Structures are given as structure tokens and as C-alpha cells.
Amino acid sequence: MENRPPSVAHLFLERVETTPDREAYRYPVPSSSGPDDWHTYTWAEAGSRVFAIAAGLMDLGVRPEERVAVASSTRVDWVLADFGIMCAGAATTTVYPQTDAEETAFILADSGSRVLVAENAEQLAKVRERRAELPDLAHVVVIESADAAPAEGDPEGWVLSLAELAERGARYLEGKPDAVKDTVSALRGDQLATLIYTSGTTGRPKGVRLRQDTWSYMGYGIERIDMMLPDDVQYLWLPLAHVFGKVLLAGQVKVGHVLAVDGRVDKIIENLPMVQPTAMCAxxxxxxxxxxxxxxxxxxxxxxxxxxxxxxxxxxxxxxxxxxxxxxxxxxxxxxxxxxxxxxxxxxxxxxxxxxxxxxxxxxxxxxxxxxxxxxxxxxxxxxxxxxxxxxxxxxxxxxxxxxxxxxxxxxxxxxxxxxxxxxxxxxxxxxxxxxxxxxxxxxxxxxxxxxxxxxxxxxxxxxxxxxxxxxxxxxxKKDLFKTSLGKYVAPTEIEGRFKVLCPLASQMLVIGAGRKFCSALIALDEPALMNWAKENEVPGDYAQVIADQRTVQAVEGYVDQLNATLQRWQTIKTFRLLPRELDVEHGELTPSLKLKRPVVEGEYQHLIDEMYPTP
The missing domain is CATH 3.40.50.12780 (ANL, N-terminal domain)
Known part of the structure; x- marks a missing residue:
């Protein structure tokens, strides 16, 4: 651990040189007839693509510690782009693909990102809309080549495809074949490697500065504890804009196992029998x-x-x-x-x-x-x-x-x-x-x-x-703990977690009670599970109608009673309200990593909270 290399870029080069012919990545290629086809990259093939991306960024003028943002869903191109950025000595700024144009512009401006790797036309449109606010953004590299067409008003050369960037990199390496290796060799452990903006439960996101040797440390640590093993096939669907997904890349490049990459959450159940992974993080x-x-x-x-x-x-x-x-x-x-x-x-x-x-x-x-x-x-x-x-x-x-x-x-x-x-x-x-x-x-x-x-x-x-x-x-x-007006402390997360296991219909629960005489809850139900239950129990209507049906309320009440039987008296849920829809990222009620934004939910449904605590 003490003698580890100063960056994960060093680890990547070592991995490519040590096991060039071993399988590194699997990725799906959509098929028009039947299930997707899964293709592979060996470490040598991945290295060739990463080097071309790194050299392409150098050719665009990107220098060590300058920021290159990635706004894309989880896919193998995200992985290759990230390693390309770090092998160019630059720092990756991560952007969730669900982030709206305003917040995307804030992250790019706050980070001073010079290049954006955008997945498709949707991500490109966000920065086109806000280009006047982004004077430092010199180029947008689009992963989907068909979406990389320049539009009227774009500066010349502002938009190019990832394939075009790699072509530029290949030409750059013809003249400077050691450019990437020399850049990696010069990296220091204390240089900036990544800016990850915390999605946060309140306010603007904050950019967390992580050094180059942070990721080499994580790679060595994951290997040391056998969290992943060399013969593992790990299925990766987590958002790579989130630190949980990002750290898995450091672990994989050090351990050398296979990574099957597909961020489509709706494909998990279909993919697992096809990929047959030995490990998965979720x-x-x-x-x-x-x-x-x-x-x-x-x-x-x-x-x-x-x-x-x-x-x-x-x-x-x-x-x-x-x-x-x-x-x-x-x-x-x-x-x-x-x-x-x-x-x-x-x-x-x-x-x-x-x-x-x-x-x-x-x-x-x-x-x-x-x-x-x-x-x-x-x-x-x-x-x-x-x-x-x-x-x-x-x-x-x-x-x-x-x-x-x-x-x-x-x-x-x-x-x-x-x-x-x-x-x-x-x-x-x-x-x-x-x-x-x-x-x-x-x-x-x-x-x-x-x-x-x-x-x-x-x-x-x-x-x-x-x-x-x-x-x-x-x-x-610490900030979620609250005290009732009777002076009793309540840990809401533990109560909420218990309920989601007890109740097969539950999606989210938010326990209320700070400064109140008793605890109450706002409960959101999982739509597929609810509609299946409604069909079995002959409760008619769409989601909103089923939620409003007294039989649904009674069913949930039974699970709340089961929950209360496991709690201390001051923790018990005295009353609750069902929310008219599921909580989601799009409405700002959940972070992209699916954490509850308590102030947002409480503010949106204050009228339901007021019903549970009527003024005397």
C-alpha cells in the first residue's frame, strides 16, 4: 500500500502491459431481433482506445489537472473516456445524465471544464442552450457519432464525435508515440484526478476534489481485502457519475477481473442470466x-x-x-x-x-x-x-x-x-x-x-x-436524527428501512416528528407492485385511484401495525398518508443515487403533514 503508484493511470498502463490478452470489458450491442449481443474488449484493445482518447484530448490542448466532464449513462465508452482523461493527466468532472440544463451548466462552469464528453444529442442540447454561460468550454465530444453534427451558431470545431477524437489522437501519436506514457510518468499523487459533485439533499451541489493517488489507494485497498478477485465477472450498472460506481473502476483495473458494463436498469433482470456474473454492487x-x-x-x-x-x-x-x-x-x-x-x-x-x-x-x-x-x-x-x-x-x-x-x-x-x-x-x-x-x-x-x-x-x-x-x-x-416534543430521540432511517422490508408495496417512507408529540409518516408505494396487488384484490383504477381506495389504505395500515410492534413506544407511527405518486429523481425528490431529499419531500407535501398534525 505504501509503495503504490501515484495514479490510477499508472495502474491502467501496468494492467495493459501485464495481461494484454485477457478479457477486460463486456458491453451490449443492441440487436434488432432478440436479446442484445455482448461484445468484449481485451486489455490491449481497451488500452489502444484509451491511448487514442488521451492523445486526442492532448491534441485539443487539454493539459494536466484541467477538467474534462463526462455526461453519460453507464456504458463502456464512459469507462474508456474516463481512463483516457486520466491518462492525459486531466481531471474528470462527473455529470449525471438526468441533470437538467441549468445544473449541468453550473457544474461545468464551477469546475472550469474545458471539454465535455456528452453521450448523445440530449446531453449536447443542454450545453448548447447554456453556451453563453460556459466561456471555458472549448469542445463537446459526442459519444453517439450520429448526434455529433454541428448546428447553426456552433463555433467551428466545437462539436466532434468520440470516434473523431480518437482519430485525432491516433494521428497525434504517430508524431509523438510516447506522449501518453510520458504524461502518465510525470503524474504526481497530489494532483487533481476527479471532481465529483455531490447531488446533495439541499442546495447547489459541491465539487469534491479527489487526488490521483486516492484512486490508486482504492485500487490497492480493494485488492488487499479480496472485495473482488481476478477470476470474477462483475456486473456494473451503477451510475459512474456517482463515487460508488467510480471506485469500482479503480478496483477493477488493479485486480484485473472482467467488468460487464450496462447502465440500463430495466435490463438488469434480462442481463443477469446472460452475463452470469460472480459479483455485483448495488x-x-x-x-x-x-x-x-x-x-x-x-x-x-x-x-x-x-x-x-x-x-x-x-x-x-x-x-x-x-x-x-x-x-x-x-x-x-x-x-x-x-x-x-x-x-x-x-x-x-x-x-x-x-x-x-x-x-x-x-x-x-x-x-x-x-x-x-x-x-x-x-x-x-x-x-x-x-x-x-x-x-x-x-x-x-x-x-x-x-x-x-x-x-x-x-x-x-x-x-x-x-x-x-x-x-x-x-x-x-x-x-x-x-x-x-x-x-x-x-x-x-x-x-x-x-x-x-x-x-x-x-x-x-x-x-x-x-x-x-x-x-x-x-x-x-446526524442531521436526520430528531427529537420529539417529549424529548425522545428518533432515528428515522432505521424505521424507514424496516418498513420497506415488511411492506412489499412500499417504495419510500419518510418519518416525520421533529418537535411533535408523536411520529407520523409519508409513504410512497411501488407502482408495479401496487398495480399487481390491485388486480389481485379487484381494486379498480389507475395508480392515483388505487392509492385513494380505502382498501389500499387498510392494507398499508396492516404493515404499519407490524412495524410498530417492533418499535419503542415513542418511535411508533401514529398516522400516515399515502403519496399520490412514486418519488423520483426527475421531480427532485431523490438524489441520482436514490437518497431521499427530506426537505424537498416535506415541502412538497406540507399539506399532508398539516393534516396529520392539525392545529388545536
Missing amino acids: VPRIFERVYNGVAAKAKAGGGAKYKIFTWAAGVAQEYAKVAQDTRRRTGRATVPPALALKHRIADRLVFAKIRAAFGGRMKACVSGSAALTPELGFFFVGAGIPVLEGYGLTESAAASFVNRRESNRVGTVGKALPGLEVRIADDGEVLLRGPGIMDGYHGRPDLTAEVLTEDGWFHTGDIGELSDDGYLTITDR
């Missing part, structure tokens, strides 16, 4: 949807099938809990013979089908970005698909803590990466210090000083507990 919402989808399918199959599923789910959780407990006490995971027998029966009836849906070869999944409820974690471990929960922030380059394959402890986010220091402040806040911590917020020394001490300790804003053997448990966001 956010808790994906695992919640899988669990609730299997439960709903079993319920639709009749009372007997649903009873079998609920029995099997209980067996999975019991099996995983007992195995984890014995491993902690004795160092070896064992279960009583009677429980092992029940588990084998449940495996044949239920678990094997779930594993088949994941492609049949899944060895481990990593969950991050938000809390995973222990009940869900135990279920998947017991079903033979261990979900390893991890923890990190954009400001800590994502992978700060993660459970290990051989010592997963459900209910915790695992142990710290090698080289990371952690301590718990007097008020319970988790503090971190190490090579993965940001330099600060871009152009905002005032905000940096609020979270980063002079001696390098980063205040995460999360409340947690650290076990004697180094396992971290996150209990809630």
Missing part, C-alpha cells in the same frame, strides 16, 4: 425490489406458495443468524442438524430459483450508498447470495468500510480499508482520516473547513458505533 433499493418481487410472485401463486416462501425466508434468516453467531464465538460457522435440514429443503424450493435469477454464479454482492436492513441482509446470506454491506461518502472516495467475503457481519458495514483511520467523536459522529479523504470542496474553503480539520480528520455527519474488533455500525445521519 444500492439497497435493488435488493428490496428483488425480495418484494419474489414475495409478490409467491403470493400471486396462491396461499400455499406464499406460505412456503414466508417459511423459507424465516429459515434463511435463522440459518444466517446462527451461522454468523457461531463464527463470531468459535471462528467456524455451524448450524444445528435440524436447521441444516430445513435449509436444504428451503434451498430446493425457493433459494435455488433466486440464485438462478441472479445468473446462477453469484458469489457476493456489495451494497452501499444507503443502509441495508439486517433482515434483508440475513435473508440473502441464507439464500446463498451474500450481500456485503459497505460504507463511504463521496468525500471519502466511497470504499471506506466493507464487509469481507470470509467474515461478513450482517448489520454492520464491515471493517475499514487498510490505511484508513477511524474514531468516534463524543457525540457519536464517525470521523475518518486517510489517503481516500478528499482535499476539500472545489472553490469552497468555507465549506471545507466545516467538515475537514487541519490535521486531516473528516467529519462524516453519520452516527455510528465501532466494535472492539473493528466492525462499524451506522445508526443514522
